[in-house]
Amino acid sequence: MTGFADLGLSPKILKALEKTTLKQPTPIQAEAIPHIMRGADLMGLAQTGTGKTAAFGLPLLHRLLDIGHPPGPKNVRALILAPTRELTTQIKDNLEIFTKGTPVKVTMVVGGASLFKQAQALSKGTDVLVATPGRLIDLLERGDVSLEKCGYLVLDEADHMLDMGFIHSLRKIAKHIPLKRQTLLFSATMPKDIEEIAETYLRNPVRVQVAPPGKPVERIVQGVHYIPNGDKAKLLEEYLKKHPGEQALVFGRTKHGSEKLAKLLAAWGFKVGSIHGNKSQNQRDRTLTEFRSGELDVLVATDVAARGIDIPTVRHVYNYDLPNVPENYVHRIGRTARAGAEGTAVAFCSPAEMGELQAIEKVMKKPIPVIGGAPWAADVVAAAPKPGQNRGQRPGRPGGQKPGAKPPVPGAKRAGGAKPQGSQRPQGGKPGGGSFAPRRSAGGGQGNRRPG
Known part of the structure; x- marks a missing residue:
């Protein structure tokens, strides 16, 4: 059975994983992590509860650790977009567990919280920004954050983002991110609109699917x-x-x-x-x-x-x-x-x-x-x-x-x-x-x- 150590992850990340309940990679993690670590764009299809956050989070953090210097003021190195505040919070909490003992900084911005405090938190820049689309657009329009040096874009629960009408927000945000980037899209289902998003924003993506869409949890x-x-x-x-x-x-x-x-x-x-x-x-x-x-x-x-x-x-x-x-x-x-x-x-x-x-x-x-x-x-x-x-x-x-x-x-x-x-x-x-x-x-x- 493949272990996290077999995937080539940084020793610092492996040390942080030892203090979690994650002992063996789930199928989506085992299949997606090697592709992400070599820099490929990826479209991951897996149901909720299968470990998608670690599937994109661990290799992303591994790549950021190699940079070795802090981001500039207001700059963001990796952007993770999620449709709801609750999901955004969960992603941020998980990433902070994985980055314990490393210099990687994770910041979250969501609606319903102080815009001023979020702008302050971004003033010195961040390695990873986890955001809901609406609040990120607010900060971009105010000039409180820059995505000009963002090399990674992750769209989590992309099908739910479409259901909630975030496609126009996604188009606005994508204009601020360099075309030369790694883009990862994760979704539980694959409606036609998701295929179109993949064609628009991903370059020759690897497709990883570990469970048929719509199939409910076994237990x-x-x-x-x-x-x-x-x-x-x-x-x-x-x-x-x-x-x-x-x-x-x-x-x-x-x-x-x-x-x-x-x-x-x-x-x-x-x-x-x-x-x-x-x-x-x-x-x-x-x-x-x-x-x-x-x-x-x-x-x-x-x-x-x-x-x-x-x-x-x-x-x-x-x-x-x-x-x-x-x-x-x-x-x-x-x-x-x-x-x-x-x-x-x-x-x-x-x-x-x-x-x-x-x-x-x-x-x-x-x-x-x-x-x-x-x-x-x-x-x-x-x-x-x-x-x-x-x-x-x-x-x-x-x-x-x-x-x-x-x-x-x-x-x-x-x-x-x-x-x-x-x-x-x-x-x-x-x-x-x-x-x-x-x-x-x-x-x-x-x-x-x-x-x-």
């Missing part, structure tokens, strides 16, 4: 529960109660809906926090710190948490709302089963979300096992409110209840004896959480799998 036991929108909050409560003391990540579609759901769960006695785009960077960092330390059992989040958050203690992922982008489902559930652990992922599917579910299953090339309810009939799907309409997703008011009222128990009759939306309620709708614990056999979970 994650998945399931879908068909449930009317108005009953989702109560169903989530029942699932959470079946796994006390085990950390859960709950994904919502909107910032407002996620915050409302978090407040509702808190009112029901759960230790819960939330992160989304309406939170300041300090609030998001504090909540993630509390979740990592175990002070919180439940984290409700939008897709800002779908990538780049590595919390090994997360045992359960609940897709309270299914994602609009099917590939994001794979990233969401990849937040569990980290570092060799097992995990479960439950998708809640209302009639209006059948299209999203079918798109997810198409990406994964297999159906998600049904653990509650039954697929919605075509006439029920056709009658369901479409995205953007009032779909009853306000967690505090399922079924039109008054503010503060608890959602009805799934299957319970409403006022006047009416059941939820006629015959739309699937049979067998009680949560299967009791029998849906991760399998602890040597072979791990069964069902849909992908290499970890």
